Amino acid sequence: MCGIAGLINQKRVRENGSRIKKGIVLQTERGNGLGAGYAAYGIYPEYADLYAIHLIAVNRQSLEKAQKFLEQHFFIHAAGNIPVWNHQINDHPLLWRYFVEPRPCRTEHTLSYRADDYAIEKVMEVNRILEDAFVFSSGKNMGVFKGVGTPQEIYDFYCLDDYAGYCWLAHNRFPTNTPGWWGGAHPFNLLSCSIVHNGEISSYGVNRRFLEGFGYYCRMQTDSEVVAYLLDLLMRRHELTIEEATLVLAPPYWIAAEQLADEAVRDKVIALKIIYEAAMLNGPFAILAACADGLFGITDNTKLRPMTVGRNGAYTFFASEVSALYEMDEDLQNIYMPRAGQPCIVRLDADGTPGSCPESDYICSQIIQ
Amino acid sequence: MTIAVSSPGLRSFFRPLFDREYCDGCGQCAVECSFNEIRMETRAGRKIPVANGRSCGACHRCELTCPRGAIRIKEDGMPLRPHGVWHADAVNRVHLQAASGAVALTGLGADTSLPVYFDRLLFNACQVTNPAIDPQRELMETVTYLGRKAQSWQEIADVSSFHRSLIPLSMPLLFAPMSYGSVNLSFQLAMARVARKKGLLWYSGEGGLHRDLYSYSDCVVLQVASGRFGVSREYMQLGRAYQIKIGQGAKPGIGGHLPGEKVLPGISETRMIPLGSDAISPAPQHDIYSIEDLRLLIYAIKEASGYKPVCVKIAAVHNVAAIASGVVRAGADMLYLDGYRGGTGATPAIVRDNVGIPLELALAAVDQRLRDERIRHRASIIAAGGIRNSGDVMKAIALGADAVAIGSACLVACGCHVCQRCNSGKCPWGITTNDEKLAARLDPAWAEERLTNLVEGWHHEMREIMGLNGIYDIGSFRGNRLILRGVGLSDRELAVLGIKHAGE
Numbered sequence: 037m038c039g040i041a042g043l044i045n046q047k048r049v050r051e052n053g054s055r056i057k058k059g060i061v062l063q064t065e066r067g068n069g070l071g072a073g074y075a076a077y078g079i080y081p082e083y084a085d086l087y088a089i090h091l092i093a094v095n096r097q098s099l100e101k102a103q104k105f106l107e108q109h110f111f112i113h114a115a116g117n118i119p120v121w122n123h124q125i126n127d128h129p130l131l132w133r134y135f136v137e138p139r140p141c142r143t144e145h146t147l148s149y150r151a152d153d154y155a156i157e158k159v160m161e162v163n164r165i166l167e168d169a170f171v172f173s174s175g176k177n178m179g180v181f182k183g184v185g186t187p188q189e190i191y192d193f194y195c196l197d198d199y200a201g202y203c204w205l206a207h208n209r210f211p212t213n214t215p216g217w218w219g220g221a222h223p224f225n226l227l228s229c230s231i232v233h234n235g236e237i238s239s240y241g242v243n244r245r246f247l248e249g250f251g252y253y254c255r256m257q258t259d260s261e262v263v264a265y266l267l268d269l270l271m272r273r274h275e276l277t278i279e280e281a282t283l284v285l286a287p288p289y290w291i292a293a294e295q296l297a298d299e300a301v302r303d304k305v306i307a308l309k310i311i312y313e314a315a316m317l318n319g320p321f322a323i324l325a326a327c328a329d330g331l332f333g334i335t336d337n338t339k340l341r342p343m344t345v346g347r348n349g350a351y352t353f354f355a356s357e358v359s360a361l362y363e364m365d366e367d368l369q370n371i372y373m374p375r376a377g378q379p380c381i382v383r384l385d386a387d388g389t390p391g392s393c394p395e396s397d398y399i400c401s402q403i404i405q
Numbered sequence: 406m407t408i409a410v411s412s413p414g415l416r417s418f419f420r421p422l423f424d425r426e427y428c429d430g431c432g433q434c435a436v437e438c439s440f441n442e443i444r445m446e447t448r449a450g451r452k453i454p455v456a457n458g459r460s461c462g463a464c465h466r467c468e469l470t471c472p473r474g475a476i477r478i479k480e481d482g483m484p485l486r487p488h489g490v491w492h493a494d495a496v497n498r499v500h501l502q503a504a505s506g507a508v509a510l511t512g513l514g515a516d517t518s519l520p521v522y523f524d525r526l527l528f529n530a531c532q533v534t535n536p537a538i539d540p541q542r543e544l545m546e547t548v549t550y551l552g553r554k555a556q557s558w559q560e561i562a563d564v565s566s567f568h569r570s571l572i573p574l575s576m577p578l579l580f581a582p583m584s585y586g587s588v589n590l591s592f593q594l595a596m597a598r599v600a601r602k603k604g605l606l607w608y609s610g611e612g613g614l615h616r617d618l619y620s621y622s623d624c625v626v627l628q629v630a631s632g633r634f635g636v637s638r639e640y641m642q643l644g645r646a647y648q649i650k651i652g653q654g655a656k657p658g659i660g661g662h663l664p665g666e667k668v669l670p671g672i673s674e675t676r677m678i679p680l681g682s683d684a685i686s687p688a689p690q691h692d693i694y695s696i697e698d699l700r701l702l703i704y705a706i707k708e709a710s711g712y713k714p715v716c717v718k719i720a721a722v723h724n725v726a727a728i729a730s731g732v733v734r735a736g737a738d739m740l741y742l743d744g745y746r747g748g749t750g751a752t753p754a755i756v757r758d759n760v761g762i763p764l765e766l767a768l769a770a771v772d773q774r775l776r777d778e779r780i781r782h783r784a785s786i787i788a789a790g791g792i793r794n795s796g797d798v799m800k801a802i803a804l805g806a807d808a809v810a811i812g813s814a815c816l817v818a819c820g821c822h823v824c825q826r827c828n829s830g831k832c833p834w835g836i837t838t839n840d841e842k843l844a845a846r847l848d849p850a851w852a853e854e855r856l857t858n859l860v861e862g863w864h865h866e867m868r869e870i871m872g873l874n875g876i877y878d879i880g881s882f883r884g885n886r887l888i889l890r891g892v893g894l895s896d897r898e899l900a901v902l903g904i905k906h907a908g909e
């Protein structure tokens with residue numbers, strides 16, 4: 037059992053973390069104090085074009101090694117401690133952040149890489165090769181803040197009152213399969229994709245092997261990690277839309293796919309199911325995912341983990357429990373309970389027009405009926 | 406010259422015992438025994454069955470057909486002074502060959518005591534944090550597509566034709582290649598019917614496709630083996646897919662062998678060879694001396710068949726991962742991997758028992774190698790060789806197989822008691838024989854029912870195993886090695902299998 041919460045303003049109006057904190061702290065009973073975390077989008081506008089690398093290092097030595105590695109492969113425009121208030125949590129690893137730009141690649145081989153691929157490759161190298169140092173956030177103009185503690189403790193620890201973001205994710209962890217450690221707390225992030233997850237991914241063994249075939253290596257000792265990498269692979273590298281990516285992660289049953297009335301849609305759903313069989317998630321899950329285009333939630337086909345959605349104007353809120361929605365906004369206009377397996381997608385407005393209602397984005401329900 | 410390894414050099418290891426209290430001397434057992442173990446004699450005015458003590462192979466035909474239930478087969482080996490090296494089999498084999506100077510033949514899969522790795526693997530199950538799924542109440546899916554897939558959505562040029570170029574199966578199960586000749590038409594017919602009914606595939610084996618089975622060609626994989634038996638222009642149009650047979654788990658490196666006495670009219674016509682002539686497949690395909698040649702044949706078959714999927718069957722040998730990689734790069738859409746325990750209609754025992762490597766290790770190595778080389782999506786892996794139950798099936802799937810083929814299990818379902826004398830042509834259960842009288846013992850309708858039951862039973866169990874792992878779609882089971890743990894395996898074995906030890 038875990039608790040999740042998320043909020044987004046489609047017009048990119050920024051706010052500090054106080055509302056998302058209320059939403060996740062209300063769900064304290066869903067965690068056990070062994071992990072909590074937040075992701076915030078739009079918090080580093082002054083470095084909007086640089087990768088914001090958040091790094092955990094167990095000791096000075098590993099920090100220096102990681103720093104040296106980053107210097108080798110990136111131009112570091114700014115660096116420093118992530119500000120923390122360590123009155124409640126004082127036994128914590130070293131937490132640093134760097135705003136970086138990839139160095140021009142030297143060899144012909146790496147010249148063909150796009151900057152994002154290059155950044156991911158280096159992030160994976162830090163996590164794979166360097167001992168006791170992990171990059172846990174690498175997107176632009178966003179950041180993940182997580183650790184071992186309750187949601188309130190972690191919020192205070194990272195001073196999240198001081199950040200302003202237009203999209204927030206929060207997680208309250210009740211670790212079951214894996215140890216509660218700083219890298220294992222949610223959200224999990226890779227470039228612009230961040231996820232929080234409630235549940236257990238029974239397909240982890242094959243998801244992980246599938247990802248290794250594309251150069252993603254899982255080192256955080258927990259199943260949820262694969263979702264962030266899968267989204268990066270599907271949406272950035274394979275150029276799937278959010279709707280298509282959700283079809284891959286939480287596909288309709290074969291029996292439903294084969295009965296789709298529209299032949300073109302049917303062919304597409306079947307093709308996605310075949311190609312991305314090993315990317316499909318199995319087991320109970322409710323996942324909130326934020327990416328460059330917006331925020332979306334998906335659940336497993338039997339909805340063994342809860343997910344509720346509330347709306348008020350340009351704001352959309354997600355939470356495990358309805359009470360948490362009201363905790364974030366007392367004046368909600370609509371509340372939705374997405375049906376099992378059906379994604380709920382909220383896109384950022386590119387042009388500033390009023391946001392569409394989330395139910396119009398229930399792509400699967402439109403397809404399957 | 407060849408002799409059957411099961412014909413004893415000393416005397417038979419088994420013996421039918423007759424309970425005189427129940428036996429009424431009807432003589433059925435003497436009729437049923439196709440190995441002339443039993444004869445009827447009249448003693449004191451009463452007809453009684455008598456065992457010769459020379460040729461009982463424990464097929465249990467007499468025992469199970471005796472109307473009075475008066476027969477039991479007992480082990481009856483000649484006791485030898487125990488010896489760590491010269492055990493009874495070894496002594497027997499030398500006696501046999503000293504008497505004949507022949508190659509000792511046998512049937513079915515290797516019966517050695519080497520470890521069966523499947524038995525050392527255990528499944529995981531959900532407890533507390535992740536609910537198990539009850540297949541009785543919830544939807545469980547085992548749909549499987551075979552053939553060349555794509556690495557990404559962008560690779561697909563034509564979405565509508567993509568999945569139509571693949572072969573859908575309702576569950577990841579196929580009937581392994583057993584040629585007409587090595588088995589009879591009734592048995593092939595039963596497999597074909599069940600494959601059609603259950604949404605599976607069956608393989609023709611290397612003996613061509615008999616005209617009576619043309620109507621089942623939409624679910625058959627037709628084989629092109631080194632003997633090229635039955636391959637014609639028409640044949641190249643008929644199949645759902647084609648298989649190039651390079652090797653077989655029971656006899657890697659040697660070709661098929663159908664003795665002339667088994668080449669009867671139907672078989673002669675289907676194989677396109679003269680009546681009574683030995684049908685001996687060369688060890689290699691004589692147009693494939695290299696991987697480039699294999700590529701030529703794969704594409705020749707694709708051209709001739711209108712671009713149907715092509716499967717290449719290889720035996721699990723030491724360097725199987727590298728060979729598999731070459732085969733996939735040569736253009737195979739499916740890779741059929743036949744392990745050490747794989748069955749056969751006839752093979753030299755020395756080859757069956759001493760050549761090749763276990764399927765489990767080969768499968769794990771091949772799947773990992775293809776993933777490492779990022780070509781796993783290009784071909785489906787079909788694993789075969791010693792699959793006994795749905796547990797073996799699911800273990801093979803978890804190790805990385807797309808689907809699993811079963812051969813010996815089908816024989817057993819239709820009455821076989823694993824007496825390992827398929828090569829004799831005297832199968833008392835009427836399966837691996839084309840002798841008119843013996844073959845008539847296998848009723849295709851009954852065989853169909855038995856195979857249907859087997860498939861349905863396994864399907865239930867497969868869904869049960871998925872459900873207790875919290876998985877509703879076989880796709881999340883496939884290659885999911887975290888589901889498995891090893892027991893009593895060395896670090897080296899665990900590393901090859903790519904799994905953790907129990908307790909880790």
